[in-house]
Amino acid sequence: MLPVSTLTTVILAVSGAGIVGIGLLEVVLRVGLLEYYPRVRNLNPETTMRATVDSSVGWTAPSGAEYEERREPGESWKRHTIDEDGFRNAYDSNGSRTALVFGDSMTYGSLVNDWETYPYQLNDRLEDWGVHNFGVVSYGISQSALLYERVSDRIEHECVILGYYLGNDAMENVDDHPLRPKFELVDGEAVVVESPTEGGFSSSKWAVRLQESLYDHLHLYRALRPRVEKVFTRRQQPAQDGQLTDVGERALSVTEAILSQFVELAGENDALMIIVEIPHRSEFVSPGKTDGEYTQRTFWSHQRWMLRKVEEEWDHVTVVPLMEPIRSAMHTRALYGTDDPHLTSDGHELIASELESHIDQLGNNWPN
Numbered sequence: 001m002l003p004v005s006t007l008t009t010v011i012l013a014v015s016g017a018g019i020v021g022i023g024l025l026e027v028v029l030r031v032g033l034l035e036y037y038p039r040v041r042n043l044n045p046e047t048t049m050r051a052t053v054d055s056s057v058g059w060t061a062p063s064g065a066e067y068e069e070r071r072e073p074g075e076s077w078k079r080h081t082i083d084e085d086g087f088r089n090a091y092d093s094n095g096s097r098t099a100l101v102f103g104d105s106m107t108y109g110s111l112v113n114d115w116e117t118y119p120y121q122l123n124d125r126l127e128d129w130g131v132h133n134f135g136v137v138s139y140g141i142s143q144s145a146l147l148y149e150r151v152s153d154r155i156e157h158e159c160v161i162l163g164y165y166l167g168n169d170a171m172e173n174v175d176d177h178p179l180r181p182k183f184e185l186v187d188g189e190a191v192v193v194e195s196p197t198e199g200g201f202s203s204s205k206w207a208v209r210l211q212e213s214l215y216d217h218l219h220l221y222r223a224l225r226p227r228v229e230k231v232f233t234r235r236q237q238p239a240q241d242g243q244l245t246d247v248g249e250r251a252l253s254v255t256e257a258i259l260s261q262f263v264e265l266a267g268e269n270d271a272l273m274i275i276v277e278i279p280h281r282s283e284f285v286s287p288g289k290t291d292g293e294y295t296q297r298t299f300w301s302h303q304r305w306m307l308r309k310v311e312e313e314w315d316h317v318t319v320v321p322l323m324e325p326i327r328s329a330m331h332t333r334a335l336y337g338t339d340d341p342h343l344t345s346d347g348h349e350l351i352a353s354e355l356e357s358h359i360d361q362l363g364n365n366w367p368n
Contacts, residue, residue: 040069041077052086056150057143058179058196060086060136061108071111071340079113088114088133093123095130098156102144103163104172106278107135109348111337116345118163121352126359135163140172141255142183142190145262152269160266160273161355164307166300167280167341170255171238174247183254190257239298248299256306260313267316274358276351277307277321278343281336284327320358325350 042049043066051059061082068077083090088108101107101119109117119133132155134147144162173183182194238248266273280300304321311319326335326347335347343351 039071040067042067043079051137053179053196054086055196056181057136057139057146058177058181061088062086069110071337078111078116080109081114086136088117088135089119090114091120091123093130093132095123095126096128097130097158099126099129099131099159099161100148100151100155100157101131101133101135101161101163102139102148103135103276104139104144104165104169105135105137106165106343107133107163108137109133109135109343110137111340111342112345112348116348118343118348118351118355119161121349122355125352125356129159129359131161138172138177140175140180141169141262142173142181142258145258145265146181146192148262149265152265152271157269157271159359160271162262162273162275163278163351164275164303165278165280166303167278170251170299170303171236171247173254173258174251175236183258185253185257188257190254190261237296239296239302242298244299244302248296248302252299252302252306255303256310259306259310263310263314263317267314271316272362273314273317274355275307275310275317275319276355277304277319277323278351279323279326281341283323284330284336318358320354322351322354325354 040049044064047065048062049065049067050062052061052063053059061080063082063086064084065080065082067080069080070077080088081090082088091114099122101122107117107119109120114120117133117135119131119135123129123131132151134144134151136143136147139147141162141164148160172180179196181192181196183190184193185191236247237245238251239245244252263273283297283300307319311317329335329346329350333346333350334344335350336343
C-alpha cells in the first residue's frame with residue numbers, strides 16, 4: 001500500500017492532468033482544430049432558447065422565441081418560431097373546423113423550417129380546416145395526453161391527431177427524466193403519482209441550472225453531451241433476444257393505459273382521433289446498423305399490436321400506418337436525416353399528404 005503522502009501526490013497529479021487535459025480540449029474546440037459548429041442561433045435576443053418549465057406537463061418550447069438550428073456544418077439554417085403559449089403554432093390556423101395535433105419532435109419538426117412541418121402543411125392543404133401544432137420536443141404520450149386535457153377545454157375541435165413515434169414514445173412514459181410527470185398503473189388506469197413540481201422539478205433546479213451554464217460556456221460539454229446521452233439510453237433496453245424486458249413490459253402497459261384515456265377524452269369531446277404511426281429510421285436500413293439508436297423490432301411490433309387493439313376498441317379512432325408509404329417513397333426521396341432519426345421536409349410532406357387523403361376519405365363523417 002502506498003504511503004498517504006505518496007497517494008495524495010498521485011491523486012493530485014492525476015486530477016491536475018485531467019483538468020489540464022479538459023482545458024486543452026476546450027481550447028482546441030474553440031480555435032477550430034477539431035470540428036465544432038454552433039447548432040442553434042437566437043434571432044430574438046429578448047427571449048431565451050431554453051425550454052419553459054411547466055408544472056404539469058414538464059416543459060414547453062421557449063415562449064415567444066425565434067431561433068434557427070442545424071445539425072451539420074453544411075446544412076442550411078432551419079427557422080423555428082414559437083408562439084406566446086410555447087408551441088410552434090405561430091401561423092394562421094383558423095378554419096370552420098379545427099384539428100389539434102400532438103406529438104414529440106417528429107410533430108414539432110426538428111430538422112425543418114416552420115412551414116415544412118406536417119401540421120403546417122396540412123393546415124395549408126385543407127381549405128376549411130385550422131390545424132394547430134402542439135408537438136413538443138422529447139414528449140412522451142403521457143405529456144401529450146396531459147396537454148390535450150389542458151387545451152381541449154378552450155379550443156373547440158372536431159379532430160385530434162397524435163403523431164405516435166415508435167422510436168421512443170413508449171419508453172419516455174416510464175423514464176426517470178426529472179421534469180417528466182411520473183405515471184403508475186392503479187386498477188388498470190394510468191395515474192400521475194408525481195408531478196414535476198412535487199418531485200424531480202423542485203429537487204433538480206440546481207442540476208438544470210448547472211447543465212444550462214455548462215452548455216452556455218463550455219464547447220466540450222456541448223460536444224460530449226449527445227454522445228453520453230446515447231450511451232445512457234442504451235442501458236434501458238425494452239427488448240432483448242426477441243423478448244420484452246421488464247422495462248419494456250411496463251412501458252407498454254403504461255402507454256396503453258394512457259393512450260386509452262387520451263382516446264376516451266377525445267370521444268367525450270365529440271372529436272375523431274387519428275393516430276399517425278411513425279416508424280424509426282432504423283426499420284429501413286440494413287440489418288445490424290443502429291444509427292446510434294436501439295433497433296428493437298420486437299418492441300416496435302408490440303407497439304403496433306397495441307395501436308391496432310386501441311383502434312378496434314374505439315369507433316372514433318383510426319390508425320394511419322406509414323411503414324409502406326415511407327418504404328415506397330424512400331427510393332426517390334430522403335425522408336429522414338442522413339445521420340439523424342428525425343424527418344426531413346420531404347418526410348413531413350409525406351405525412352401531410354397521407355393525412356389529407358385520410359381526412360378527404362372521411363368526407364362529411366365528422367361530428368356536428
